[in-house]
Amino acid sequence: MTYIGKSVKRVEDVRFLTGKGRYTDDIKLPGMTHAYIIRSPYAHAKIKSIDTSAAEAMDGVVAVFTGKDVAGVNGVPCGWQVNFKNGDTMKEPPHPLLVADVVKHVGDNVAMVIAESKEIAKDAAELVDIDYEELDAVADAAKAVKDGAPLVHPDAPKNMCFDWELGNPKEEVDAAMESAHHITKLEFINQRVIPNAIEPRAAIGHYESAGDKHTLYTTSQNPHLTRLLMSAFVLGIPEHRVRVVAPDVGGGFGSKIFHYAEEALVTWASRQLNRPVKWTAERSESFMTDAHGRDHVSTAEMGFDAEGNVVGLRVKTLANLGAYLSTFAPCVPTWLHGTLLQGLYTTPKINVDVTGVFTHTTPVDAYRGAGRPEATYLLERLMDTAALEMKMDPAELRLKNFIPAFDGVEQEGYMTQVALQYDSGNYHKVLERALEMVGYEDFRKEQAAARENGKLLGIGFSTYIEACGIAPSAVVGALGARAGLYEVGQVRVQPTGKVSVYTGAHSHGQGHETTFAQVVADKLGIALDDVEIVHGDSESVAFGMGTYGSRSLAVGGSAIVKSIEKIIEKGTKIAAHKLEAAEGDIEFSEGKFTVKGTDKSIGFGDVALTAYVPHDYPAGLEPGLDFSSFYDPANFTYPFGAHIAVVEVDKDTGKVSLKRFIAVDDVGNVINPMIVDGQIHGGLAQGIGQAMFEGAIYDEDGQLINGSYMDYTMPRADDLPSFEIDRTVTPCPHNPLGVKGAGEAGAIGSTPAVVNAVMDALSPFGIKDIEMPLTPERVWRAMQ
């Protein structure tokens, strides 16, 4: 292997670092107009009137559209259905492109001003006179389900979207809990966070009357899915008349999976005006309108026997979904959360109960980890708290309860109580390695000595599992997905032996152009430079499901491998003909087809040329060397790991300093260790950000009161230690590369490790829980 397993430098970085990237906002089309969206300043209000005449009269204004103008266009659909326990379909209220009657969150789209320049559009927007009648609002999920709370949608009583249950029957779990020697109970909020991709969302609609073609350039993680949702469900345009291009995209973290109203609006408006229409979000719009993440209120109880074995787990969660259902919103707190509550433990009885709640806030959907960080937070906070309460060591308590190692080949996958079957795992190994790296025994001595000197040192653990490589279509279909979640990979060998690869996965920071090329170059025995990875354009890539859920390599990479196998199979036929040997005697390695046991061979490039210039060619074989494959995974993949945080808390100010962070992750086989390290680092920063700094705050009127970088704290480099990371390798048994996915691991494992460490540091004060983020003020108040 020349490339696989090597830290090849990212080929895309040359263009990113030299300013040659091409992002949606960089695209300028002839005759392009600029849109500005007027957004609701209120969380809940009736639009009494809108007067657009002054704006329309302004020089340079092309059009002003309001809710009335789009009355004939459908709203934005939801891509996942979760039913009520009684079988009723979830409440799925309309999500209009522009609101005509009642706005339901701060930032809700009310009108769109289109002008010759962005500045004119913005100035004209100030002349649009909108008269609102403010109504009572509710931002908090716990308050929204109470009797008498303001209703977000009149046809969703108690603001309930669905209620949902998974696991063992409640009575069985209740009985297990009753038999428990000790029960640890925590009630906590997994606070709402804002994704903050470095590139704000943008979209350009370009209708060309010649050909009746609609092109949408957009900041999307899955252009084909956006095309499907927008063409078939919103605008009703035949799919072959719509092209969606997601060029370079600057980060998504989930927030760019979803089909947003602005994408449909610019496409629709471009057709009305017969001119391209561009919209680019300002940062404050990103804060208000990018789908937010997390926002769960949970009560969790874990029961233990006298020896510390877990006997049961009972979880009740209220999930804030915001004002409308974003594309995958119902799936996140249910099938991506409830199904992960087995964790790494042999818990015999588990019951999870989730209620999805509408509030007058920005829609909530998948954000790095999506449901799995919430599940992990809950389990791992319970574990450390239980250890403290039962006076046991938190690492020992975990090791005692871990599922024994299984490789998914010799030993069967582990069947959980919550619907999933884990593929392969060796959980003791990651924690033991992490303990070794932190020097656990010495640390406890150091901690005791520090306490005597009045210093508050703490250590916190988190051992996690996640379900990635999303996902087997038949499984997710049964769970309510309204799409298949396979991936498409096309490998086109050019006549000269150069290779173009078309993948339905989408890179917005993950480095696919490098990782995928490493796989292709090695499998075909050619140079890395001879491989081009093409993604993000529905016109060049046959189809695709995009990138999220740490799926790109596990699912998208596997599709490419399947196509490479077809290339080699056909190449073998051509080589056998040219070498005058039987097909069965040909072997392919390092870019050469060789007759076994001889020195007779033909290079990959010659075979490619023969395929396109088939003068001397096997009878009955089609010319060309170009194959496409759909790969539908057999199961999710299940990466896992152990994270340890070491913190010091300042007694006088409450400031938490993160001293060390150890992460041992098992993401299966690794193609590019440097890129995986980068993914882990980024994930850790985001997970630590949630623990210590981040959190969207709504006031009682439903106003987002920290919607700017002056008020919303992001983690900075100087808040973080140099991460100490390592890996173990337990290959995935069911995909050809043996990979599991690394995009979300860091964000899933790190958050509870930090909070556990702070609670450990504060254990002399008898403090059991502090609500995230652990700001100096909150920690200081808890100590007083």
Add this chain to the structure above:
Amino acid sequence: MKLKGQHNFKATPAILWEKLMDPDTLARVTPGVSRLERKGDDQFEAIADVKLGPVKGSFTGELSVLEKKEPESFTLNIQQKSKIGNVSADVHIHLKPLSDEETEMSFDGKAKLSGLLARTGQRVLSGVANTLTKQFFSAMEEEVGNNPT
């Protein structure tokens, strides 16, 4: 946001009442207010410029005096619009005689903010409100002819 403040004046409730009901005086003493015009018996149109930390805006809108109980209390309803967001508030003002020549003026109310104002200004808002309150009381002292304390 809650609004609250109190101050003792060496003046009778009647004098203070008269000042509070006079648009010209109010325009002078209220920080940021550049114009206050009577629109009806108990209605005024106001133009104000307010700076809240990084956020600056020019507000226009109406003030209405409600629930008048001369000379002891009234409610001021404020509806102001600006490019940076809207403010709506109800403030209850009380005048309580402490002696023949001393009166306590107190107010108590709630303001609702929206838009950019709500998103970016909140962190500094209570500090700004305190400063404005002090400025208001000290300007009022001058109006009733006392040396500012």
